[in-house]
Amino acid sequence: MNQAFRTTIGIIALVTVLTPLLSTPSMVSPGGVSLIATELRGSSGTELFVRTKLDFADPELMKVFPQQIGEWHSISYNWSRFEEILGADILISRAYRNPNFSNPVFFLIIQSTNVSSFHPPAVCYAALGYEIEEEGIEPVQIANASWAEGHWRSEREGLIFKGEMSTEKLVVIKRTDGEITERRVVLYYYVKDERMAIPREITLVRLSALAPLNGSYADTLESTKKLAADTFPEMFELKPEEKMCAEILVMEHGTLGFFVILLLVSAPLIFILFPFIRIRIRIRIRIRVMRT
Known part of the structure; x- marks a missing residue:
């Protein structure tokens, strides 16, 4: 897949994930x-x-x-x-x-x-x-x-x-x-x-x-x-001051909520960076092979 196309898709996915997480419930459903x-x-x-x-x-x-x-x-x-x-x-x-x-x-x-x-x-x-x-x-x-x-x-x-x-x-x-x-x-x-x-x-x-x-x-x-x-x-x-959906997720579900947020944010980042990560892994493997 073309890297520019991959990056575009990844950024769109990241924005789609961050928007509701950084919004309050009333902003999501006003x-x-x-x-x-x-x-x-x-x-x-x-x-x-x-x-x-x-x-x-x-x-x-x-x-x-x-x-x-x-x-x-x-x-x-x-x-x-x-x-x-x-x-x-x-x-x-x-x-x-x-x-x-x-x-x-x-x-x-x-x-x-x-x-x-x-x-x-x-x-x-x-x-x-x-x-x-x-x-x-x-x-x-x-x-x-x-x-x-x-x-x-x-x-x-x-x-x-x-x-x-x-x-x-x-x-x-x-x-x-x-x-x-x-x-x-x-x-x-x-x-x-x-x-x-x-x-x-x-x-x-x-x-x-x-x-x-x-x-x-x-x-x-x-x-x-x-x-x-x-x-x-x-x-x-009048609505009381609301917390962001991400904060509510962590407050209500603790560690599980934190890992859910981490997974949601990490997935598009990994998708964008995967080709670079794969190249880096291959380089390290080659270096180790050459040393042996």
């Missing part, structure tokens, strides 16, 4: 990996990489999304007639109440494969006659979630989870005859498949609550952030 973002398109620099715990595209699964979460109790609204208008494949609308807060928080999930028809809530509220009073990024603390104890990080290497996620905040008002008649605090974020340069589907999670017509809206913001934090673990999970 199903469900998503990104939470505040921007519909592009990057805001505040993204968080997670694994989805539920399929946002499954209508039956979304219908059984918990109506009771901790102290929150909810009622559902039938918005089926709006699904076609909004171009949504899935639309879940709930009003969650908590005895610690005076007003309910409205919780909305919209999932659609028609990405081009998706509009940010700021555009939608403006189209409904609201004025944007305030807009910006609002961090939501979820550090007390039981699943987030210990050293957690998201799927993308180096993004350490510090117990919070970023949401987009809107404070909107509606006027009648020049007087403010409604004021709302809105938090929202998008869930996208981070493996796709252009996502095939996008999910919008939006929370909103009525706020005082003037003055501070701190209590309303607190209740909205509380529900955002409490619903987060129902939808997503």
Whole structure:
């Protein structure tokens, strides 16, 4: 066999062996990996990489999304007639109440494969006659979630989870005859498949609550952030820092695992170097024969 051809085959085999050994289990099988973002398109620099715990595209699964979460109790609204208008494949609308807060928080999930028809809530509220009073990024603390104890990080290497996620905040008002008649605090974020340069589907999670017509809206913001934090673990999970498959193999199988790795790595190297090894052996044999 031509040595160049042998070397090429050996290198391909070596790369094929090393790639899974030096990868983590989630890199080998990355199903469900998503990104939470505040921007519909592009990057805001505040993204968080997670694994989805539920399929946002499954209508039956979304219908059984918990109506009771901790102290929150909810009622559902039938918005089926709006699904076609909004171009949504899935639309879940709930009003969650908590005895610690005076007003309910409205919780909305919209999932659609028609990405081009998706509009940010700021555009939608403006189209409904609201004025944007305030807009910006609002961090939501979820550090007390039981699943987030210990050293957690998201799927993308180096993004350490510090117990919070970023949401987009809107404070909107509606006027009648020049007087403010409604004021709302809105938090929202998008869930996208981070493996796709252009996502095939996008999910919008939006929370909103009525706020005082003037003055501070701190209590309303607190209740909205509380529900955002409490619903987060129902939808997503963050992966703990993972070891490479080679490390896992040695940890679980000890010496046997080490020899399996050694065999897998050595085989393509021996295949590449075999002609040189054979020549070297022949030279040594000839030298010994000549000496005798």
